[in-house]
Amino acid sequence: MPASTPATQVLIIGSGPTGLTLACDLARRSVAVRIIDKSPEFPRSSRAKGPNARSLEVLEDLGVADRVLATGSASLPMRKYRGGLPIADTDPYEAAHPASDTPYTRMRLIAQWALEKILRDRLAEYGVHVELGAEATGLTQHADSVDVALADGRSIAARYVVGCDGAHSPVRKLLGVTFEGSTAEEQMMVCGDVVVDGLDRGFWHQWFDEDGAVMLCPIPGTRSGWWFQASPEQDAAGNPVPPSPESFRRLFARHTGLPGDRLSRAELLSTYRVNERMADRYRVGRVLLAGDAAHVHAIAGGLGMNTGIQDAHNLGWKLALTATGRAAEGLLDTYEEERLPVAARTLGLAAERLRITLDAIKEPGGGLDSAVSTETSGLGVGYRWSTLARDTRRDARSRVGTAPGPRAGDRAPDATCRDAATGAPARLFEVFAGPHFTLLGFGPGTTDALRAAEAEHGDVLRAFAVGTGARHGLSDPAGRARAAYGITDDALVLVRPDNHVGLIAPAGDGRAVGDYLNDLVGTAPATGTAPATGTTPAVDTAPAV
Structure with missing residues (x-):
């Protein structure tokens, strides 16, 4: 490697599941990788409910699937209520059984913070640790490197930079990459982590009424913690009430018919609006985007985090070969070639599942199981149109x-x-x-x-x-x-x-x-690292599916 080449081959900005998956993949390939995050401490966010079948395969490849299976829990049957009374139990994965060619067929419930800890622990086994309190504020690209300015006055030089820094990605904004799409004006849902006493933790409980809904799913690894989702409470003027422990208790009592004091704690409160956007480019020179920084979807089907994990798995090997000089720059272009169409299709799939689910819950017995389909498993995602096929x-x-x-x-x-x-x-x-x-x-x-x-x-x-x-x-x-x-x-x-x-x-x-x-x-190097000698293969292009 030339003496002028930065010691850091790849800098990852953002330490959510996407960034951590990419960091683990690069570290196991002996790439000099650093990962930074602007947060002063690791979050306890639990919005994402867990990896789907294809992401579990990715996690197995990284050597952590056993830890995820041990820490999380199997997907649960859904108990649906009307007028406060249970009317149906449904298992959306009832017909899905592991087979020789598909060892995983169900999503695995696990809090996002627990999944991130598993990935951080795996990364630490390679001697790499997330650097907290490091906020990227500027990017300067050179012929063979990128300088990243930090808010505290420091800077980091790297051969390549990947923005895995979420839907509001500063990296994407610094690149000037457009984020086309729409965000619904109306607030659709309030979310949080709550403690509820007296509910059977063997079910994902869903109360649907004409004027709203409450959904409670037990958080694995906790004794009484639950994921809370609900249609927003409105004031007398019809405006949404900001989420608070008090509003959560009122919603809980109103739709479940149970005493509000059963819900004893509420935190990580947030609101959700339907947000469907996609970056028009995944690469600008030596800087790339992955995960929510490149695409955001409707919540139905749980595809957001999973699409990001699979972005990272697609990018990791290509970036490693390029950063270490084994492959030509053109290999990185296949990341956008393959993953941008997948993101576009995923936006459509999530929107479709959301529409189907909203229609389903209007009828007694309808519920979130309508968001699940064979397509949401991720097992059917491929790249037949790719120049690498x-x-x-x-x-x-x-x-x-x-x-x-x-x-x-x-x-x-x-x-x-x-x-x-x-x-x-x-x-x-x-x-x-x-x-x-x-x-x-x-x-x-x-x-x-x-x-x-x-x-x-x-x-x-x-x-x-x-x-x-x-x-x-x-x-x-x-x-x-x-x-x-x-x-x-x-x-x-x-x-x-x-x-x-x-x-x-x-x-x-x-x-x-x-x-x-x-x-x-190219061919195997005799000693050391070979310079890039190849280009991406020119082959007949298969039609997109």
């Missing part, structure tokens, strides 16, 4: 979508296999976990391609034979891996570091694998 099979099944299994650009599914050497159970997600590309060779015809790929790109790639007769790699006696990937003939599948399919090729087309990786990272 390539399929060299002559029949081009991945482009026309007639074959089962994922297409190039899609999420790479899990599968339960066995270690070929020991016979012990092994999962594809365990093989994928970490900062590397993974090459799966289905069938004996892929042997030469696997060896050649590992010899040329062994520093960034791990290659595995997959088959019932495999001597090295993974055996697939039940055929689960082949079924998950829709493989009939022998084939090669290259999985990106963010666990999306990058390339599908015939068994003998090892050259396609080499070309793909050379386009991104």
Whole structure:
């Protein structure tokens, strides 16, 4: 690395779930990363209720899913009331069951502050800690670095900067990036963390009446804490009353029919308006945006935090390869290419789920379960249109979508296999976990391609034979891996570091694998860090879905 290069390769501004996910991903890739936040102390915010199925896969890849599962709780059945009386219990995930290719099918309830602590603890294992009380007030970009001015007069120089600093992002404003969309004028909901006595913590309670609603969901890890959501109280003139413990008690008593003093404490009080906005760019030179700094959605479906976590997972490997000199600058352009369309689609999805939910709660038995759909799991998000999605099979099944299994650009599914050497159970997600590309060779015809790929790109790639007769790699006696990937003939599948399919090729087309990786990272360096030699691959573009 040139002597003039700043010691900090990546500076992350904002230490919410998005910023922490990105920091963990970069730190495990040995990137010199710093993460700062303007807050003087870590918040106890609990608005986000937890990771969806796809975010749980991301968290498993980062090595913290077990901690999230232990700290949080399973999603709860919803008990709905009318006129103060229970009328229906509904489990929106009743039909969702884990399978070999999808180990997570339900969201996990966990307070946002608890999730952030898990991620901070993971980050600390790499020797990186969040720097509090550091407010960014200025950005100056140079040819090979960015200077970030802080409110206390200090400055930080970094090769790249990522703004993960929320919907009101100062970084976005300093860049002059527009945030197109709308914010509803009317206040829709009041929110807070409350203590309530005497309610069954095995349910997410929802009282809906003609003139309003109260919803209470137990906060995991607390004895009597609840997430409180309600339609706003109005004064005599019809104006919304500012949230307060007193107004929360009045709303609680009015809609539940229970004594208001059952609600003994209310904090983290806030109001919510429907806010749908998206940045027109995710990158300006050496500064990028992620999470709420790049997009905000309607609350329905719980997609805000999850979309940010998945932004970070998409950006992490690309930024690491670029910041360390292994990949050309063009790789960073694929972050916006892939994630901006996802944000646009998510805005539409959240708005649709909100409309459906508002219609549903007008009828007895309707509730927040209407906000949940297969689409809100995140498992269907992929990048088939991306320049990083390539399929060299002559029949081009991945482009026309007639074959089962994922297409190039899609999420790479899990599968339960066995270690070929020991016979012990092994999962594809365990093989994928970490900062590397993974090459799966289905069938004996892929042997030469696997060896050649590992010899040329062994520093960034791990290659595995997959088959019932495999001597090295993974055996697939039940055929689960082949079924998950829709493989009939022998084939090669290259999985990106963010666990999306990058390339599908015939068994003998090892050259396609080499070309793909050379386009991104060049060949393996003999010593030290190689300069960037590649460009992003130029391939036929699949239609957006």
